[in-house]
Amino acid sequence: MGRIRPDPVLVQAVIAGALSFAHLHDLAAAAGQDGWKAWAYPISVDLLLVAAWRRLRNDGSSRLAWCWFVIALVASLGANVATAGFLDLRHPPAWLRFGIAGWPALAFLGGTLLAHTRSAAEAADLAPPADLTPAPDPAPIAVTEPADSSPELDIADLPAAEPPAEPPRPAPAPAPVPAALVAHARKVADEHHARTGEQIDTDTLRARLGVPPQLADSIAAQLT
Numbered sequence: 001m002g003r004i005r006p007d008p009v010l011v012q013a014v015i016a017g018a019l020s021f022a023h024l025h026d027l028a029a030a031a032g033q034d035g036w037k038a039w040a041y042p043i044s045v046d047l048l049l050v051a052a053w054r055r056l057r058n059d060g061s062s063r064l065a066w067c068w069f070v071i072a073l074v075a076s077l078g079a080n081v082a083t084a085g086f087l088d089l090r091h092p093p094a095w096l097r098f099g100i101a102g103w104p105a106l107a108f109l110g111g112t113l114l115a116h117t118r119s120a121a122e123a124a125d126l127a128p129p130a131d132l133t134p135a136p137d138p139a140p141i142a143v144t145e146p147a148d149s150s151p152e153l154d155i156a157d158l159p160a161a162e163p164p165a166e167p168p169r170p171a172p173a174p175a176p177v178p179a180a181l182v183a184h185a186r187k188v189a190d191e192h193h194a195r196t197g198e199q200i201d202t203d204t205l206r207a208r209l210g211v212p213p214q215l216a217d218s219i220a221a222q223l224t
Contacts, residue, residue, distance in 0.1 A: 021046065023079040030089035031100035041100070044107045045079075048072040051114045060183075064117055068110040075103070177218050185209060185219045 024042035033041060052069035055062070083089065087096065188208050192200040200208075205223075206216035 020076050020080060023083045026083050027079045028100055030092050031097045045072055045075045048107050048110050051111060055114050068114060182222050186223055189223055
């Protein structure tokens with residue numbers, strides 16, 4: 001059985017969390033929230049902070065997650081500063097009582113938005129695929145040649161005219177791929193590589209994303 005080694009970072013996090021928890025409780029109690037309500041305030045602040053950080057870690061940077069992360073962090077830091085003697089907690093100011101009383105509604109709004117707002121990758125999955133049908137070639141324009149008023153000539157005396165060379169058709173432009181869909185495809189490719197040790201092929205990528213072959217080729221080209 002291996003020895004248990006304490007992690008200094010984890011110990012520091014537990015100490016800091018306990019102190020912040022106690023400061024939030026003391027601040028809520030000083031603002032008139034007694035009993036179990038004073039203990040519910042630090043739990044609400046810490047849960048909102050963890051939910052915002054989890055959204056940032058899993059879905060990347062977003063204004064929504066950063067906004068609620070900063071709000072929860074300011075609430076936690078504000079409690080630490082307020083209980084350090086900068087405020088007279090025996091006679092708390094009106095703005096402090098107002099903020100403590102309004103925090104539950106604010107925390108409920110933040111938690112609901114963080115839990116039920118789709119990320120950019122999820123929105124790209126639900127978006128319908130772009131129309132990849134190529135545009136039809138334009139109809140040829142008939143050109144009417146003017147009547148020749150010159151004397152008739154023997155066709156055998158005229159040199160044979162070479163047909164004009166047909167210009168090469170340009171390659172079709174690659175299908176536009178949303179940046180969010182490329183980011184989601186890169187996450188799928190990294191997961192496949194971590195699981196199998198091999199790069200994901202185009203057919204597997206198309207099956208995992210559920211997109212047409214032409215769009216899968218465009219996504220695979222951007223992943224290389």
